[in-house]
Amino acid sequence: MQRFDKKIWLSSPYIHKEERKFVNEAFDTNWMSTIGENIDKLEGAMCSYLGCKASVALASGTAALHLAVKLANVQHGDIVLCSDMTFAATVNPVSYERGIQVFIDCEKDTWNMNPTALEIALKKYGKKVKAVIVADLYGTPAKLDEISALCEKYNAVMIEDAAESLSATYKERQSGTFGKYNVVSFNGNKIITGTSGGMLLSDDEAAISKAKFLSTQAREPFPWYQHCELGYNYRMSNLIAGVARGQLLHLDQHKAMKKKIWQRYQNGLKDLPVQMNPFVEHSEPNYWLSCLTINKDSFGDGIGKATPEKIRLTLDKYNVESRPIWKPMHLQPLYADRDFITVGNDNVGEDIFTRGLCLPSDLNMTEEQQTVVIEIIKNCF
Numbered sequence: 001m002q003r004f005d006k007k008i009w010l011s012s013p014y015i016h017k018e019e020r021k022f023v024n025e026a027f028d029t030n031w032m033s034t035i036g037e038n039i040d041k042l043e044g045a046m047c048s049y050l051g052c053k054a055s056v057a058l059a060s061g062t063a064a065l066h067l068a069v070k071l072a073n074v075q076h077g078d079i080v081l082c083s084d085m086t087f088a089a090t091v092n093p094v095s096y097e098r099g100i101q102v103f104i105d106c107e108k109d110t111w112n113m114n115p116t117a118l119e120i121a122l123k124k125y126g127k128k129v130k131a132v133i134v135a136d137l138y139g140t141p142a143k144l145d146e147i148s149a150l151c152e153k154y155n156a157v158m159i160e161d162a163a164e165s166l167s168a169t170y171k172e173r174q175s176g177t178f179g180k181y182n183v184v185s186f187n188g189n190k191i192i193t194g195t196s197g198g199m200l201l202s203d204d205e206a207a208i209s210k211a212k213f214l215s216t217q218a219r220e221p222f223p224w225y226q227h228c229e230l231g232y233n234y235r236m237s238n239l240i241a242g243v244a245r246g247q248l249l250h251l252d253q254h255k256a257m258k259k260k261i262w263q264r265y266q267n268g269l270k271d272l273p274v275q276m277n278p279f280v281e282h283s284e285p286n287y288w289l290s291c292l293t294i295n296k297d298s299f300g301d302g303i304g305k306a307t308p309e310k311i312r313l314t315l316d317k318y319n320v321e322s323r324p325i326w327k328p329m330h331l332q333p334l335y336a337d338r339d340f341i342t343v344g345n346d347n348v349g350e351d352i353f354t355r356g357l358c359l360p361s362d363l364n365m366t367e368e369q370q371t372v373v374i375e376i377i378k379n380c381f
Ligand SMILES: *Cc1c(COP(=O)(O)O)cnc(C)c1O
Pocket: 059, 060, 061, 062, 063, 086, 087, 089, 090, 135, 161, 163, 164, 184, 185, 186, 187, 196, 197, 198
């Protein structure tokens, strides 16, 4: 097999005509700012898509998470129970407010926060728990109804980090609507993109107004600049909103394409000792990234055995990007002093991290190219 001339990416932007049209409208009307029609329309369209009352478009998903943590009133020393196996952006905003993360192990059947481990932590930390941040990894919903019921029972504010799972559903309800506060991202590698950007969504309209206020420097309604609170410059640009607005028209199409990619891997790799990233009944992922884990008994360096790193380096030689699974937060030097809660002696996140790999799931990858990628992977075993 030949090395690809043009790199096959993990997940790169897939752009249509409308994005350019909306961006041009911003140029033509001179709304080259953090106000304008694209922002208003994007906020409205996202509320309709998800079935949610209010939203505020922001500079990034991370900014949205920060404001969610602020709205949850996380303060110095408060405990926030967080997904352990996720991107650091899910959990860093807790530290921005000087809260303390406690990491909750994931479960085998969704790779997301284990509700049993969550309840152990809720009992252990009691009233000190202010909030729970749950991420839906790689586009697969967590057991969101169970987690939401536990948050209610123990009086913790639920924040759903749906940065990777926009358009996924759980029990027919959209991911990104289960939390009191919900976060999506329009980063360049997500299922739809604005080039960058993010959004905070909630049914609490007053809370979203408050977030908008904080995102525009917390300026009080006076003729001069009057400030009673600490604000931020977190608003989205009207140009970025134009790109995201155009992309949103193609979200369902992207989801269908991502699903085909996942299914082709599942079919193409079925004779290998590997499993694709799993999901449970009643949940419909958006298949943002296709991932595999190598079965325990076939894992290692012996003959006929592969490791994720061997596959990654081999793919790289052919000019194909792949990526290790998110390294669990409790294994990160930054968070070495934080507590980690699991069920019994499990360490599910570490096991998936050790045996797993994210495969190229790019919407620009052709079926023929994916067939070659699958052949390269097969040859690693
Ligand atoms: C991408 C991502 C974010 C951060 O979004 P940005 O828009 O890049 O700030 C947060 N959480 C998860 C799980 C993500 O994958």
